[in-house]
Amino acid sequence: DLRNLGGKSRIQSRYGKLLIVPNPILDALQVEAARTEIVLIINRITDFQYDILATQGEIRVPAAYADQLGRFGGKQTFTLAPPGKKPEISIQNIYSPIVILGGPTVGMER
Numbered sequence: 001d002l003r004n005l006g007g008k009s010r011i012q013s014r015y016g017k018l019l020i021v022p023n024p025i026l027d028a029l030q031v032e033a034a035r036t037e038i039v040l041i042i043n044r045i046t047d048f049q050y051d052i053l054a055t056q057g058e059i060r061v062p063a064a065y066a067d068q069l070g071r072f073g074g075k076q077t078f079t080l081a082p083p084g085k086k087p088e089i090s091i092q093n094i095y096s097p098i099v100i101l102g103g104p105t106v107g108m109e110r
Helices: 063-068
Strands: 002-005 008-022 028-042 049-055 069-072 075-080 088-094 098-102
Touching (some): 063 075
Parallel strands (some): 028 088, 028 098, 049 088
Antiparallel strands (some): 049 075
16 A cells, blocks of 8 residues: 655556555656556545556546546556646556546446
């Protein structure tokens, strides 16, 4: 578990589960993973911009952001750029899901 993550962080993971709870003052987060279930818990989704890619895996986001999901071939993407300059969260994962929880999480979409 990585809680209250701040600054510029780069994480590499192989196998297992990764729980990330970034601090709102996070500068940037980059995750490269394989066969790692990733759960990202955010207070407000719009505090960050996202560039998320799952290859041979699912991305789950709150229903309010389901229209930002894309799919091509065996890949699924989630991109979101709220207004203003926001820190970027970039995640690439292979063969495992990425779950983003935050704001209204009722009615999760795949």
